[in-house]
Amino acid sequence: MKEIKNGSGDITIQLYGAVYNSNLLELYSAFGPEFVKYIDGDFALVLQDRRTNVMVVAVDAFASKPLWLKYSENDLIEVFDYPAPGANEKLRANTYKTYCNGYFGSGSSVSVSNVVDWDLTQNVKTYDKWIEAFEESIAKRTKDVADQLFIGLSSGYDSGCIACELKKQNIPFEAYTLIANENMLIIARRQAFHRHNYYSYQITKQEYLDYSNYVINNGVDYECLTNHWRGSDVIQWKYNYKFDKASAGDAFVCDMGNRAARSIMLSGQGSDEIFSDYGQAGRQHYSQSQLGGLFPDDLASVFPYGNFDKGTMDAYIAKTEFIGRLYGVEARYPYLDVDLVQEFLHLTPELKNANYKAPLYEYFARNDYPFDKGVKEGFGANRNLIQE
Numbered sequence: 001m002k003e004i005k006n007g008s009g010d011i012t013i014q015l016y017g018a019v020y021n022s023n024l025l026e027l028y029s030a031f032g033p034e035f036v037k038y039i040d041g042d043f044a045l046v047l048q049d050r051r052t053n054v055m056v057v058a059v060d061a062f063a064s065k066p067l068w069l070k071y072s073e074n075d076l077i078e079v080f081d082y083p084a085p086g087a088n089e090k091l092r093a094n095t096y097k098t099y100c101n102g103y104f105g106s107g108s109s110v111s112v113s114n115v116v117d118w119d120l121t122q123n124v125k126t127y128d129k130w131i132e133a134f135e136e137s138i139a140k141r142t143k144d145v146a147d148q149l150f151i152g153l154s155s156g157y158d159s160g161c162i163a164c165e166l167k168k169q170n171i172p173f174e175a176y177t178l179i180a181n182e183n184m185l186i187i188a189r190r191q192a193f194h195r196h197n198y199y200s201y202q203i204t205k206q207e208y209l210d211y212s213n214y215v216i217n218n219g220v221d222y223e224c225l226t227n228h229w230r231g232s233d234v235i236q237w238k239y240n241y242k243f244d245k246a247s248a249g250d251a252f253v254c255d256m257g258n259r260a261a262r263s264i265m266l267s268g269q270g271s272d273e274i275f276s277d278y279g280q281a282g283r284q285h286y287s288q289s290q291l292g293g294l295f296p297d298d299l300a301s302v303f304p305y306g307n308f309d310k311g312t313m314d315a316y317i318a319k320t321e322f323i324g325r326l327y328g329v330e331a332r333y334p335y336l337d338v339d340l341v342q343e344f345l346h347l348t349p350e351l352k353n354a355n356y357k358a359p360l361y362e363y364f365a366r367n368d369y370p371f372d373k374g375v376k377e378g379f380g381a382n383r384n385l386i387q388e
Helices: 024-038 128-142 157-168 184-194 205-218 245-259 271-276 312-326 338-346 358-367
Strands: 002-005 011-019 041-049 054-059 068-071 077-080 095-100 109-114 149-152 174-178 198-201 223-230 233-240 264-266 330-332
Touching (some): 024 095, 128 157, 128 338, 198 245, 245 264
Parallel strands (some): 149 264
Antiparallel strands (some): 002 011, 068 077, 095 109
């Protein structure tokens, strides 16, 4: 958390995450509480203006830096970046709250607003703007921090596009592959493409258990609900990241970054939820797919679809954030960039549905980067372990 103050100290901002475009105090001076609508970043914040008795609590469009609120008996509010005891309200994604007239007590007023108002017009007939937005999303998240960057690189789409773009922009980074259940032909071709600072590992069963137990014993306690579909029926399942098999793998990758004195990880989180809905051509890859990856002509009729900004989006962001903190790692999310997501929403249904994760498919094709067409394989960190 970073604290920002104005010269007199009567305006303070507690910033979680990173902002890429503006001076927050200048934005607040120009726009008041609505300043959060103009922030470009992976962020959450708490602003207190003691001159006007205004408090603003905000998370970005996908709550990539989660916040919880606790209302105490003396009419005060406490804000936490973890589910502290008594902090029973998690600020939902794409939300900012403005507290006026003394902040909290019986004389206060509270307004709740969206940070982003999505435009659901589907009229763009080329992937060009999406690809430009992706290039910019990588550039802004890596400016002045290249010596701190790392990624976990699988044989899948999401990390592959990130790695390719980092290479194109000549941005130094390290990549760590946990062999697990990856397509080793794709991994070998990616290693040949990158050549330097790309490391592959196969861990033992005991190492897997050690990482898993470390997360279970030391991670923040958090459980949430995820949305799943059987036909038109919606089922909610409880999810606890501590018992996700991928968590040990995530911990391993963060540990490798930490050992290399690298503290900023570019995460592929959000691509499944936004660009494919965990499906393809009307077929579910996983039960958390509402549309089967088939986007309709009337997007408004299903928006926000599936787990676009809740459910598994919430669950897997929490997993990334809480595991990263165990190793002093800050996660940044190129696929949750507002401009990038908006460009996807603008694509015609035909372009959205042309291929699995169609804009990423197009990006691979244009850049001749190795990928496994149409394949979705979850992170099976418990697979292919060395038996001691």
